[in-house]
Amino acid sequence: MSKYRIYEPGERQAALERRRLRKMARTAHGYVRGNTRQFYEWLGEMPKLHLPETPPIWICGDCHIENLGALAGSNGHVAVQIRDFDQSVVGHPGHDIIRLCLSLASAARSSDLCGTVTARMVEEVVRNYALALARGRRDEVPKAPDLVEATQRCAFDRSWKHLARDRLKHRTPSIDPGKKFWPLAPEERAAIVALFAQPAMRDLVLKLHHRGAEARIEVVDAAYWVKGCSSLELLRYAVIIGIWDGGAAPRYALFDIKEAEAPIAPAARPEAMPNDPAERVVAGARALSPILGERMGTGRIMDKPVFVRELLPQDLKIEVDQFASKSALAVAGYLAYVVGDSHGRLMSVEARDDWRRAVRQRGAAEIDAPDWLWHAVVAMSGRHEAAYLEHCCAHDLIYRH
Incomplete structure (x- = not known):
């Protein structure tokens, strides 16, 4: 407990x-x-x-x-x-x-x-x-x-074990409830499963892990993620995805889902940006930090725009x-x-x-x-x-x- x-x-x-x-x-x-x-x-x-x-x-x-x-x-x-x-x-x-x-x-x-x-x-x-x-x-x-x-x-030098230990506090592919992770409502979990079942999201996961179309992905665990500061009141989820390819042991990946909202920063050319807030975030990432932008996608959770990115062990803020x-x-x-x-x-x-x-x-x-x-x-x-x-x-x- x-x-x-x-x-x-x-x-x-x-x-x-x-x-x-x-x-x-x-x-x-x-x-x-x-x-x-x-x-x-x-x-x-x-x-x-x-x-x-x-x-x-x-x-x-x-x-x-x-x-x-x-x-x-x-x-x-x-x-x-x-x-x-x-x-x-x-x-x-x-x-x-x-x-x-x-x-x-x-x-x-x-x-x-x-x-x-x-x-x-x-x-x-x-x-x-x-x-x-x-x-x-x-x-x-x-x-x-x-x-x-x-x-x-x-x-x-970091690996999945480091990522799981730092983000999830243990090495196993599961998320324990606690200070940072809260339980999902049934409709939230259903929406997350549906999001990763979409062809575009599935293709993104398989591309990032160099797997063919025959591989299978599945939401192994998910939780509401209490993370950030100014964005704390926006929807945010941590999701563990399992990737099965043939008879090999599954590979796991940690994804961050975050609600996107209209920007506070003033735009000089609104017409040059996507209207969808999540697509705007991804477009900005691909322009300024391509190695992050290539790991991102967009979707909707309970009719709210969200952007999705895979978190890698090497991602560390200063x-x-x-x-x-x-x-x-x-x-x-x-x-x-x-x-x-x-x-x-x-x-x-x-x-x-x-x-x-x-x-x-x-x-x-x-x-x-x-x-x-x-x-x-x-x-x-x-x-x-x-x-x-x-x-x-x-x-x-x-x-x-």
Whole structure:
């Protein structure tokens, strides 16, 4: 029996809302990660913020530190790329840079680093993002810092047993109810079984595991997955799929099903995106992180759009508990290069050169960064710090009494 309270389907909504609010109250950095909606609202309320003109491209839309990390392709190659596309839209690339810088500034603040380090991190973001846009020689790629290298090394050696132990807390192909996994309603399980019975989803599973059409797949186990922060109130499921091919022992795969909703990030060209929210998420992933996008598909669960992706053992987010000054600068520069490389691949040569000059243009402040970026980071850091304190007072203290 689980030591945690297990919530039935009818009890979920209130429990998830409490959990989301408490999770955002744990750290200032956590509040920034879970506060995408107000980020864009406050950004829109800055009358002096004028982003340089550039043709819109697919952007992450929620480009904070933990939405980048190690990802594995079907060929076994592991690379650090953007790994979350819930807010992906065809929009302004400057939004991704501001969001990344705000996330880095918040992480530095949570690590008790001085403001000078934050300023230097913004400079590293500008320098390395612009370097990626230059599309120069591969030997110019910045060296992965220790934190990122450790994530990649760990990713290379992982197997299904590691994935099952980390995600499911044991090595067997089953999901035990507990803090992270809650029971399904009968109609939810039926909808999940029906989803994987659809030809497109079945073909995706077999393609990812290099199996022929004669192979058989089956939903072995499934549960409601309590995961994320700002998206906690959306449907989310963990599903174990068994794959049988002839007389060989079955192979198992873990799939993540998540409800898609209309984006919060502002779209510059809505007509260039799929109307279906789940198809939009997958299109953004395929544009910005192809090795993840190729593992994704779309469907519906109880008439709600969902996107589906296989989780591989090598998929690891970059987790920042405490920054030191040197590692903070290295991580800032490296992640900025990753984002810049993803953006740059989607731009024409002319647009890329113009945008690079706009990013590298030094402003009036005593920092090697454009005014639009620095002023946005300063203003947004202040708004989030004040809102975080109000959030803790309004929610965390109430739940403690």
